[in-house]
Amino acid sequence: MNQINNIILPEPTLRRLPWYLAYVETLQKNDVEFVSSTQISRALSVDASQIAKDLSFLNIRGKTRIGYEVAALAEGLSEFLGFSQCHRAYMIGCGSLGEALIRDSGLSKYGLEIVAGFDVNPQVVSRTDLGVPIYHIDRIYEIMEENPASIGILAVPSEMAQESADIAIGAGVKAIWNFTPYRVKVAEGIVMANTSIYAHLALIFNRLNSMER
Amino acid sequence: MNQINNIILPEPTLRRLPWYLAYVETLQKNDVEFVSSTQISRALSVDASQIAKDLSFLNIRGKTRIGYEVAALAEGLSEFLGFSQCHRAYMIGCGSLGEALIRDSGLSKYGLEIVAGFDVNPQVVSRTDLGVPIYHIDRIYEIMEENPASIGILAVPSEMAQESADIAIGAGVKAIWNFTPYRVKVAEGIVMANTSIYAHLALIFNRLNSMER
Numbered sequence: 001m002n003q004i005n006n007i008i009l010p011e012p013t014l015r016r017l018p019w020y021l022a023y024v025e026t027l028q029k030n031d032v033e034f035v036s037s038t039q040i041s042r043a044l045s046v047d048a049s050q051i052a053k054d055l056s057f058l059n060i061r062g063k064t065r066i067g068y069e070v071a072a073l074a075e076g077l078s079e080f081l082g083f084s085q086c087h088r089a090y091m092i093g094c095g096s097l098g099e100a101l102i103r104d105s106g107l108s109k110y111g112l113e114i115v116a117g118f119d120v121n122p123q124v125v126s127r128t129d130l131g132v133p134i135y136h137i138d139r140i141y142e143i144m145e146e147n148p149a150s151i152g153i154l155a156v157p158s159e160m161a162q163e164s165a166d167i168a169i170g171a172g173v174k175a176i177w178n179f180t181p182y183r184v185k186v187a188e189g190i191v192m193a194n195t196s197i198y199a200h201l202a203l204i205f206n207r208l209n210s211m212e213r
Numbered sequence: 214m215n216q217i218n219n220i221i222l223p224e225p226t227l228r229r230l231p232w233y234l235a236y237v238e239t240l241q242k243n244d245v246e247f248v249s250s251t252q253i254s255r256a257l258s259v260d261a262s263q264i265a266k267d268l269s270f271l272n273i274r275g276k277t278r279i280g281y282e283v284a285a286l287a288e289g290l291s292e293f294l295g296f297s298q299c300h301r302a303y304m305i306g307c308g309s310l311g312e313a314l315i316r317d318s319g320l321s322k323y324g325l326e327i328v329a330g331f332d333v334n335p336q337v338v339s340r341t342d343l344g345v346p347i348y349h350i351d352r353i354y355e356i357m358e359e360n361p362a363s364i365g366i367l368a369v370p371s372e373m374a375q376e377s378a379d380i381a382i383g384a385g386v387k388a389i390w391n392f393t394p395y396r397v398k399v400a401e402g403i404v405m406a407n408t409s410i411y412a413h414l415a416l417i418f419n420r421l422n423s424m425e426r
Binding site for chain 1: 324414
């Protein structure tokens with residue numbers, strides 16, 4: 001599996017593969033055994049040839065007339081996407097959103113284990129009720145030795161986003177998952193993903209307002 | 214302001230405007246009074262002419278040699294993006310992620326007020342500790358009369374995503390903000406935004422794995 005995992009996949013493929021996984025998991029829960037790319041295509045409005053191409057990255061091929069075996073496809077997708085492995089992460093900023101993400105047990109089902117949190121607020125740093133230890137950000141170098149992590153999840157106020165990312169990367173984090181609306185810059189070689197909650201809110205509000213005309 | 218709010222903005226502009234807002238709010242906290250598009254351009258790696266074009270939607274224009282007034286720009290952006298208004302939303306699915314989003318007070322700062330939650334699990338429906346009432350999904354029509362909302366935030370298991378969206382839309386919700394990995398389909402005229410947490414995880418894991426080669 002490691003060899004396959006090492007392919008750098010195009011972003012659009014990485015966007016579509018979780019859709020396929022969610023869909024086949026739904027079929028699995030409904031005891032469906034086989035699915036064709038035509039069925040997946042109809043359900044997700046993705047071209048059937050695109051689906052076959054995306055799935056060929058996994059070395060999974062459907063059988064003529066029968067299609068893909070649902071259980072094998074679900075397992076293959078989950079493993080291929082890294083959701084079956086454990087990836088260790090730090091929560092940088094444990095205020096409202098950071099706390100919410102720490103408490104969201106759903107992330108661990110997708111292979112993300114938050115092993116520690118960091119903050120600057122003494123009242124947050126002293127918290128023991130979040131299920132993971134919370135440290136002052138100054139201790140991140142030391143904690144990286146005893147309890148390392150490769151992913152830094154950024155949930156700090158905007159004005160601290162760049163500095164916090166720099167500190168986490170300095171301490172050894174290899175990927176930044178940015179939940180702040182601030183456009184954080186990272187050096188080449190550092191993985192960067194932005195989850196733009198606020199851009200999505202802006203989109204929803206704008207489209208709703210324009211409907212009210 | 215209503216007239217301006219009614220413009221349907223292109224998605225890329227709606228993605229960039231929150232970056233500008235986060236940046237100027239950072240300047241504001243540091244008591245900076247004026248900012249030029251060149252400065253914004255350098256900080257965010259967005260073309261200066263693009264910034265001027267994006268901001269022209271707001272009818273905000275910078276002054277020669279001085280640039281934009283930071284406080285006015287922050288207020289204008291926040292208002293234009295709808296973050297200063299209150300938009301009422303239902304949380305559909307109040308499990309781990311739904312609960313986390315209800316608890317995230319950050320959303321209300323950006324104009325999103327979650328006024329009620331819906332679930333099918335009796336243990337969740339009876340909860341009174343979330344700050345908003347949680348109802349059985351069957352009651353959504355009735356609740357829409359007394360405590361209406363225009364946005365449905367979807368945080369249910371994948372296999373219930375489509376059905377839940379259909380119910381919420383049937384009850385009168387005009388926009389679906391989908392946090393599930395399932396690709397939900399909605400009728401034309403319904404606003405749809407996907408926050409693909411799992412696609413971002415897949416991206417991070419894939420890039421990290423390929424670095425380890």
